Structure formats: C-alpha cells, structure tokens
Amino acid sequence: MSTVQRTWKVNGKPVRVRAPAGRRLLDVLREDLGLIGSKESCGEGECGACTVIVDDEPVVSCILPVGQLADGTDILTIEGIEKKRIGRLIQAAFIECGAVQCGFCIPGMVVSSYALLAKNPKPSAKAIREGLSGNLCRCTGYTKILAAVKLAASRIPAAKRK
Amino acid sequence: MKITETIDIRFPKTLAEAVRLQASEKTRGKLLAGGTDLMVQWAAGVPIPKRAVSVWNLPELCAIEVFPDRIEIGAGVTHAFLRDAVQIHRHVPALIAAAATVGAKQIQARGTLGGNAANASPAGDTAPALLVTGGSVLLASVSGTREVPLAEFWTGYRQIAARADEIILAFRLPKKGKAQERFRKIGTRQAQAISKVMAASRILVEKGTIRSAAIALGSIAPTPVRLAEVEAFLAGKKLSPKLIDEAEKLAQATVQPIADIRSTAEYRRWASGRLVRDALENL
Numbered sequence: 073m074s075t076v077q078r079t080w081k082v083n084g085k086p087v088r089v090r091a092p093a094g095r096r097l098l099d100v101l102r103e104d105l106g107l108i109g110s111k112e113s114c115g116e117g118e119c120g121a122c123t124v125i126v127d128d129e130p131v132v133s134c135i136l137p138v139g140q141l142a143d144g145t146d147i148l149t150i151e152g153i154e155k156k157r158i159g160r161l162i163q164a165a166f167i168e169c170g171a172v173q174c175g176f177c178i179p180g181m182v183v184s185s186y187a188l189l190a191k192n193p194k195p196s197a198k199a200i201r202e203g204l205s206g207n208l209c210r211c212t213g214y215t216k217i218l219a220a221v222k223l224a225a226s227r228i229p230a231a232k233r234k
Numbered sequence: 235m236k237i238t239e240t241i242d243i244r245f246p247k248t249l250a251e252a253v254r255l256q257a258s259e260k261t262r263g264k265l266l267a268g269g270t271d272l273m274v275q276w277a278a279g280v281p282i283p284k285r286a287v288s289v290w291n292l293p294e295l296c297a298i299e300v301f302p303d304r305i306e307i308g309a310g311v312t313h314a315f316l317r318d319a320v321q322i323h324r325h326v327p328a329l330i331a332a333a334a335t336v337g338a339k340q341i342q343a344r345g346t347l348g349g350n351a352a353n354a355s356p357a358g359d360t361a362p363a364l365l366v367t368g369g370s371v372l373l374a375s376v377s378g379t380r381e382v383p384l385a386e387f388w389t390g391y392r393q394i395a396a397r398a399d400e401i402i403l404a405f406r407l408p409k410k411g412k413a414q415e416r417f418r419k420i421g422t423r424q425a426q427a428i429s430k431v432m433a434a435s436r437i438l439v440e441k442g443t444i445r446s447a448a449i450a451l452g453s454i455a456p457t458p459v460r461l462a463e464v465e466a467f468l469a470g471k472k473l474s475p476k477l478i479d480e481a482e483k484l485a486q487a488t489v490q491p492i493a494d495i496r497s498t499a500e501y502r503r504w505a506s507g508r509l510v511r512d513a514l515e516n517l
Contacts, residue, residue, distance in 0.1 A: 073239060073240050073241070073242060074241075074242045074243050074244070076245075091239075092235075092239035092240075093241070093242075093243035093245070094236075094238035094239045094240070094241045094243055094286075095236065095238070095239045096236060096238065096273075099236065115277065116274045116277065116278065117270060117273070117274055117337070117340070117341060118426055120338070120340060123340055126343075129314060129339075129343035130339050130340050130343060131340050131343050131344055132340040132341070132344075135269055135270060135273035135274055135277075135344075136269060136273070136344065137238060137243065137266070137269055137273065137288075139243050139245060139288065140245075140266075140269070140288055140290045140291070142291070184339065184340075187339070202338075202339070202425070203339065205338040205339070205424070205425030205426065206337065206338025206339050206340040206341065206425065206426060207338075208426070
C-alpha cells in the first residue's frame with residue numbers, strides 16, 4: 073500500500089485528500105468527502121451510475137485510482153452540477169419529463185448530460201444518444217431521459233450555442 | 235478496505251524514471267495506464283500485484299507526431315483524445331473509428347491506446363485497426379528503444395512481445411495515403427458492448443484493380459489476426475461482385491474461430507465473411 077496526498081478542486085472548492093493510491097475515487101467522494109450523490113451500481117465501469125467529470129471529461133469513478141489524479145485536478149460531481157446554470161436546466165427538464173423511475177442511475181445520467189451540453193449546447197439526437205451511451209437504466213426505456221436532455225438543450229441561451 | 239488499496243503504486247514523473255523502476259525486479263511493477271481494464275480485473279479477483287507503476291499522463295507517452303509518411307501516436311493517448319483529434323483522422327480513420335467504439339465516453343476518457351494493446355484481449359477494439367496499418371510498436375527500456383512490428387506484437391492469448399522491463403512508448407503507423415479504410419464492430423448492442431467479431435481493413439484500389447489489401451479481424455481467435463489468404467487472393471484482381479462473393483467464401487473457409495460466452499464459432503465464421511464483403515462493397 074502507498075499513501076498519496078493530493079489537493080484537488082472539487083465542485084469549485086479546494087479539497088485536500090490523503091488516501092491509499094489505489095483507493096477508488098468513488099470511495100473518496102462518498103466516504104471521505106461525504107458526497108453521496110454519486111452512486112455505486114455495477115462497480116466495474118459499465119453502468120455509469122458513478123459518473124463524475126474530471127478535467128472536463130466524464131469518467132467512471134468506481135475504477136479510477138485516486139493516486140492518478142494530480143494536484144490541481146478539477147472534479148465536478150452531481151452536487152456541483154446542481155449549482156451550474158446548465159445543471160439546473162437539466163434538473164428541471166428531468167423533473168418535467170418524468171425522466172426517472174427508481175432514480176439510482178439518474179445522478180450519472182445528469183452528469184453525462186452536463187458533460188455533453190457543456191461541450192455541445194446544441195446536440196443532435198445522435199449526439200445525445202452517444203453522450204448517454206455509457207449510462208445504463210434498468211427500470212425503463214431511455215425515451216424520457218433523452219427527451220429531457222433535448223428539452224434542457226433547447227433552453228440553453230442562444231449565446232451559449234455554437 | 236478495497237483490494238486495490240493494498241497495491242503499492244509508484245508515480246514516476248518521466249519516462250526515464252519509469253524505465254529505471256522497471257529495470258530491476260526489486261522496483262518493477264505492473265504497468266497501470268487508465269485502469270479501465272486492470273482496476274476491473276483486480277476488483278473481480280484477478281491476483282493483484284504487490285507493486286504497480288503508473289504511466290498515466292507520462293509526458294513522453296502523450297504525444298502525437300505527424301510525419302510525411304507516418305503518424306506516431308503515444309501509448310498514453312486516450313481514446314477520447316483520438317476521437318476528438320480531427321486533424322489526424324484522415325491518416326488512420328479505421329483506428330479513430332475503433333477508438334470511438336471502446337466502451338462509451340467514460341471509458342474513452344481514461345482508456346489508452348497502449349493500455350488496450352497491452353491488455354491484449356482478443357476483443358481489444360483498436361488491435362485490428364492497428365494491424366492493417368502494417369505499422370510497429372516502439373518499446374522503451376533502460377537500454378533504449380526497440381521497434382517491433384505489430385504483426386509480431388500479440389503472441390498469444392493475452393501475451394505480448396514486450397519484455398518485463400519494457401514500456402510501450404508509441405505506435406508508428408504508416409498513413410493510409412490513397413488506400414481506403416473501414417472499421418466495423420459487431421456486438422450485442424452499439425455501446426458498452428464487447429464485440430462478437432470486428433473487422434478493420436485498409437485497401438488500395440487503382441482503376442478498379444485492388445493493388446493491396448490488409449484485412450484484420452478481432453474477437454475471433456486468441457489474438458487479433460490478419461486474413462493473409464484473403465489478402466493474397468485479392469491483390470492484383472479487378473474488383474467485381476464475383477470477386478466479393480469469392481472473398482467472402484474464402485474468409486469463411488479460412489478463419490479459425492473460437493467459441494466463448496459472447497458468440498459461437500459458427501456465427502463468427504459466417505460474420506467474418508460478411509465483414510469482408512462489407513469492406514469490399516464499400517470501396
């Protein structure tokens with residue numbers, strides 16, 4: 073075992089972490105930092121429930137060893153997305169569309185939606201499907217979830233679009 | 235405590251430091267790139283190493299260089315980076331297409347080209363596309379860099395030609411030039427699926443005649459394979475519907491497919507021929 077000390081920016085705030093280098097980011101977020109919005113479902117990088125954004129890219133935190141996240145890494149979780157303008161648009165659209173059943177996959181769905189819309193505020197239907205293709209929902213279909221992302225995108229002010 | 239927390243992970247800052255660690259059995263560790271395969275395997279009960287050496291973000295491994303005849307892609311380049319690096323797409327389009335089918339966005343952001351090659355799964359998405367370039371792998375150690383043809387790199391099921399003290403540095407890939415490339419992956423679903431069969435091809439046609447053909451399949455044998463018989467059959471022939479029929483049949487007759495949890499040998503044999511047809515029909 074080797075222990076690392078890192079200083080990251082988590083949801084915009086500096087956070088100092090001390091943990092075994094091979095500890096999973098998901099465990100540091102949930103157990104050490106109390107950010108329990110990110111969920112563990114499959115635990116093997118397949119389902120996307122634990123998705124967070126690291127330096128602008130969506131990643132699955134259940135298979136990411138924290139030692140590999142250098143000082144200064146920028147981490148955005150579902151808790152931070154709620155405070156972002158596009159994040160609130162996504163949240164409202166998911167509620168309006170009823171894009172949720174049991175809800176366990178939804179934090180990951182919202183994080184992936186945010187990662188997509190932050191880069192591409194006017195995505196095609198195909199881009200939305202691709203953007204969410206790493207997030208699995210086992211309750212139901214994806215129709216309402218995809219509709220919610222489309223609705224959120226339509227409400228992003230034109231100035232923010234390409 | 236989760237099992238991966240017990241591993242002693244080293245974080246060299248440079249390639250020189252990393253190859254020095256790998257040079258001695260006392261400091262050598264399992265090389266860890268984005269962790270998208272290893273972290274899953276370790277959690278699932280594959281014996282964990284005492285030590286690991288992280289090559290994630292090692293600067294020497296993250297470069298892409300374009301030369302007049304070839305492109306060199308660092309082993310640490312992620313699938314997401316390849317997918318988004320539009321300026322290189324025309325040189326190795328099958329590889330780019332393959333990188334864009336690895337897992338989904340989250341895995342593409344962490345998985346690396348070198349990691350995919352080193353993991354040496356028969357179903358590694360980028361391997362067939364690398365093979366059809368006819369390129370090579372650069373391996374680094376304290377004694378310098380050596381070049382191994384990709385055709386000799388995957389030596390058996392999950393076996394590669396790199397020595398224990400070597401680190402995959404980069405892939406040296408001839409540009410496709412006027413040839414045409416194609417990549418097709420057949421899985422159970424479009425994303426987050428491990429393939430049943432996949433094919434990459436690089437074929438040069440001039441005035442209706444096939445000048446050269448490189449066709450590789452993945453997920454069909456213990457290693458990714460080139461279809462040498464089919465390639466030799468096609469070279470120098472006029473492209474025609476009859477030729478495509480014959481190439482499809484030859485592929486089906488010559489592949490030696492495996493059967494496993496993802497598919498049967500019969501299906502893989504049939505699909506191999508159809509993928510060869512698909513490559514030729516789209517020229």
